[in-house]
Amino acid sequence: MTNLYDLSDHVDWKYGSMDDIRDCIQLGKSGSAQFICDGTRNYLVAIPTAFSDWSLVGVIQTDEVDGAMLSVQQSTIIALGALCIFAVIIVVLALGMEDQLRLRREEEERLNLEREKMKSDRFLQSMSRIVDRYMVVNLDTGRYRYHELRSSEPLYPTSGQYSEMVEIISKRYVALTETENAKLSRLLTPDYLRSVLRKPDDNLKVEYCSRTENAYMVLTVLPVEWHADGTVAVVMQVVQDIGQKVELENMANTDSLTGLFNERYFSRVLNICEAKKLPFVLYYLDLDRFKPVNDTYGHAMGDRLLKEISARLLRCIRSRDYAFRIGGDEFALIVSADMDEEQRSRMAERIQTMLSAPIVIEEKVLSVGVSCGCACYPEDGDASQVRITADSRMYAEKQHHHEDDRTEEQS
Template structure:
């Protein structure tokens, strides 16, 4: 089944619609993803701002308590050899801490439970206090493998059993801190960390998701294990946490999408980092996004189905119409063949040109066939253009331009239009009239035309008799004036050359006029052979000749042409065994550079010719 142009347009429109829908879905998906990300991270950030405030209050409360206990212990222990921990035991039950310590720079410690010794696991946390000499928060892993959160406070010195302790500390199991501070809004789908500027985990204060419980450096863990994140955004995370700035970040881990927000805690250079599974924050928005995309897809499928049904229905109608058209075309072809056969008996030659498929069929009434009977239309146009030259009003154009598709479409717009032109075979007296007649249309577009050719040699023969010099068969003075005026009126550039034979009168006087006439005929032939087909040669009268050279020539080119003519004309002539030698003087004028009127051009050329003639006579003397 042949797909018609209308169906092709329908397919193109459908494909364009498909492209628009796909682009729209993609744009909507990108836009909604960005909006969901912005809203989700904003909610997460707001949630962990509350956690951050709670953490700051919790830290400040522990330092305040340690400060009070420092004063209390200093008073009672420095005046008492024994240590009464009853008050601290009651506080432990109240505040849910794990241990209360007194410790010193040697990492010696004593707890309310009576344990004492050297704290190897907590020594880094203790040393941090002595380096900072101010209240600190730290963490360490106990001998049982449990992460402990330590709040430490410096002391001026408390002596117990002869050992001086210069620091107080209270520790919590990390799980207890999580229970006290954790935000349960996201249930088991979130993590919260306190990290330092390098990303090292100080403590975690929420139940873990799928991220390892024992992460040491959160930034390194995400860089090594996360997927589907923007590396530029990840660099910003590291920079912002190091600088104490806030921000957000999206990544995937174990095939789940996460939002991460971070903000400074206000304590040291620490930041609080919240990590929440994306669906826990934006599940409803994701459902809206996917539902909208699904709805758009369903709508598009419906549109495609409607278009398909329309195309199928239209195709069936087209097939029915084509059957009727085939029958009509068959009948039309029979009539067309009869007309073409009749035409072949009347005209000299014609070609049926199929410009849609670049083919032609050539028919010749005369015996000699100029072209193959079938072939490429473009090859036929090229052959005609090479064989003939235009002689009608468009003679400055080539036949290939007149027979180009653009020109044919511009001149033949309906079945009543046609155009014709006249041309001459190069280097011969064959003149033709060619007519372009529309032959077939499809969907309002010309697809075939007839190129009819008729010999109009008789018409031009009569014109030639009026415009030709009888003796030399060159154009005469009358036609010279016509061509000059026509060229100037049309504004077409040319060079005009006057020629007057030197020392020709003695030829007539010595050898007689018949010999002189033969010399003039030979001069005419030599001039014709020295110029191009598009140029003109004239005998003005007596021994005066002229040429009109087509084109925008400059003075240098014109003088070169004159030199070539003089060289050819001045070669000796062999007339009936007599060697006869003559000369020639030339003058020229260029249009429009020398003048833009015929009279002025004639005067300039005549003046230059006679100036040269005087020079030739002077040289001869």
């Protein structure tokens, strides 16, 4: 950073410093600082990316942020009125020199603008590698300016009323946050942004997804300009696509054969429910007479049977419940509810009835049973104890089923 910007000895810091930006990068946080260099106000911005240990650092002129054009000081015309005989000559010479100076200044300004545009283009090209779009919002005037970096066509109007933009975003997307009843229409309001952005190194990060498409993004809101009383006046909202990250997480949490969640995600859900003190009922399931299917018809037929069993399990639960394949022919269900004993028994009977019904694959009628054990949180202890209890009850029932099978064979 020092080699790239070398700012410390050449600028006048208005708020923040190079050390603050370094601290933000070391801590993986967002931050900004404002400085004056050669009479121009600039922002030094640090934004953590979706990639571990990488931060985006850039310098943006305040003209990019607030859209204000610095007024060019008009030159005063020096009137010389010494001698009448030379008045016209002096005026003509003065006007000629002024024209030359004006042309020279215009040429210098043009070259400076071209250089600044090249710097800005390079910066935006660098940003576009990890940032999809950004928006600068004036919380006082309620106006915004939106920039699209990935698509050739902007997704939204490039400027307008911020309240209208929030309404558009809220209709298209939903927030992915653990906060109860959190909505984008609330998280993006000027009042809420002012309440959470109190210091230059504060930021607000919100993950959200499309209501209709498989699209996942993260929005980072950074303060870039402040009032004298310490309240934020202007913010920058940066959007990054995290769809690939979400897809990789889904793959890591999903059983590749059945599409159900795997044991890794099973442990995570149990811990989350316990941390939030959310009551749930855990059902441990193990298929009976599955091994003969593999031995008789082969593993390919066994895999198809497991897929059908998984589809039936999903029909037993609601959208807010979870179904897992723990391994082999073992499954688990987490029902997010506080159920009494009668309700738990009815649920277990429903599961056993659904899974024990004959399954026809390639004109072969396959029939398996299921051993089921359940436990509930917090009645049966913490999450780890609930897991142990449900597992032991399932194996007790499986032992009972084996004894019944041996009795039928002997008779």
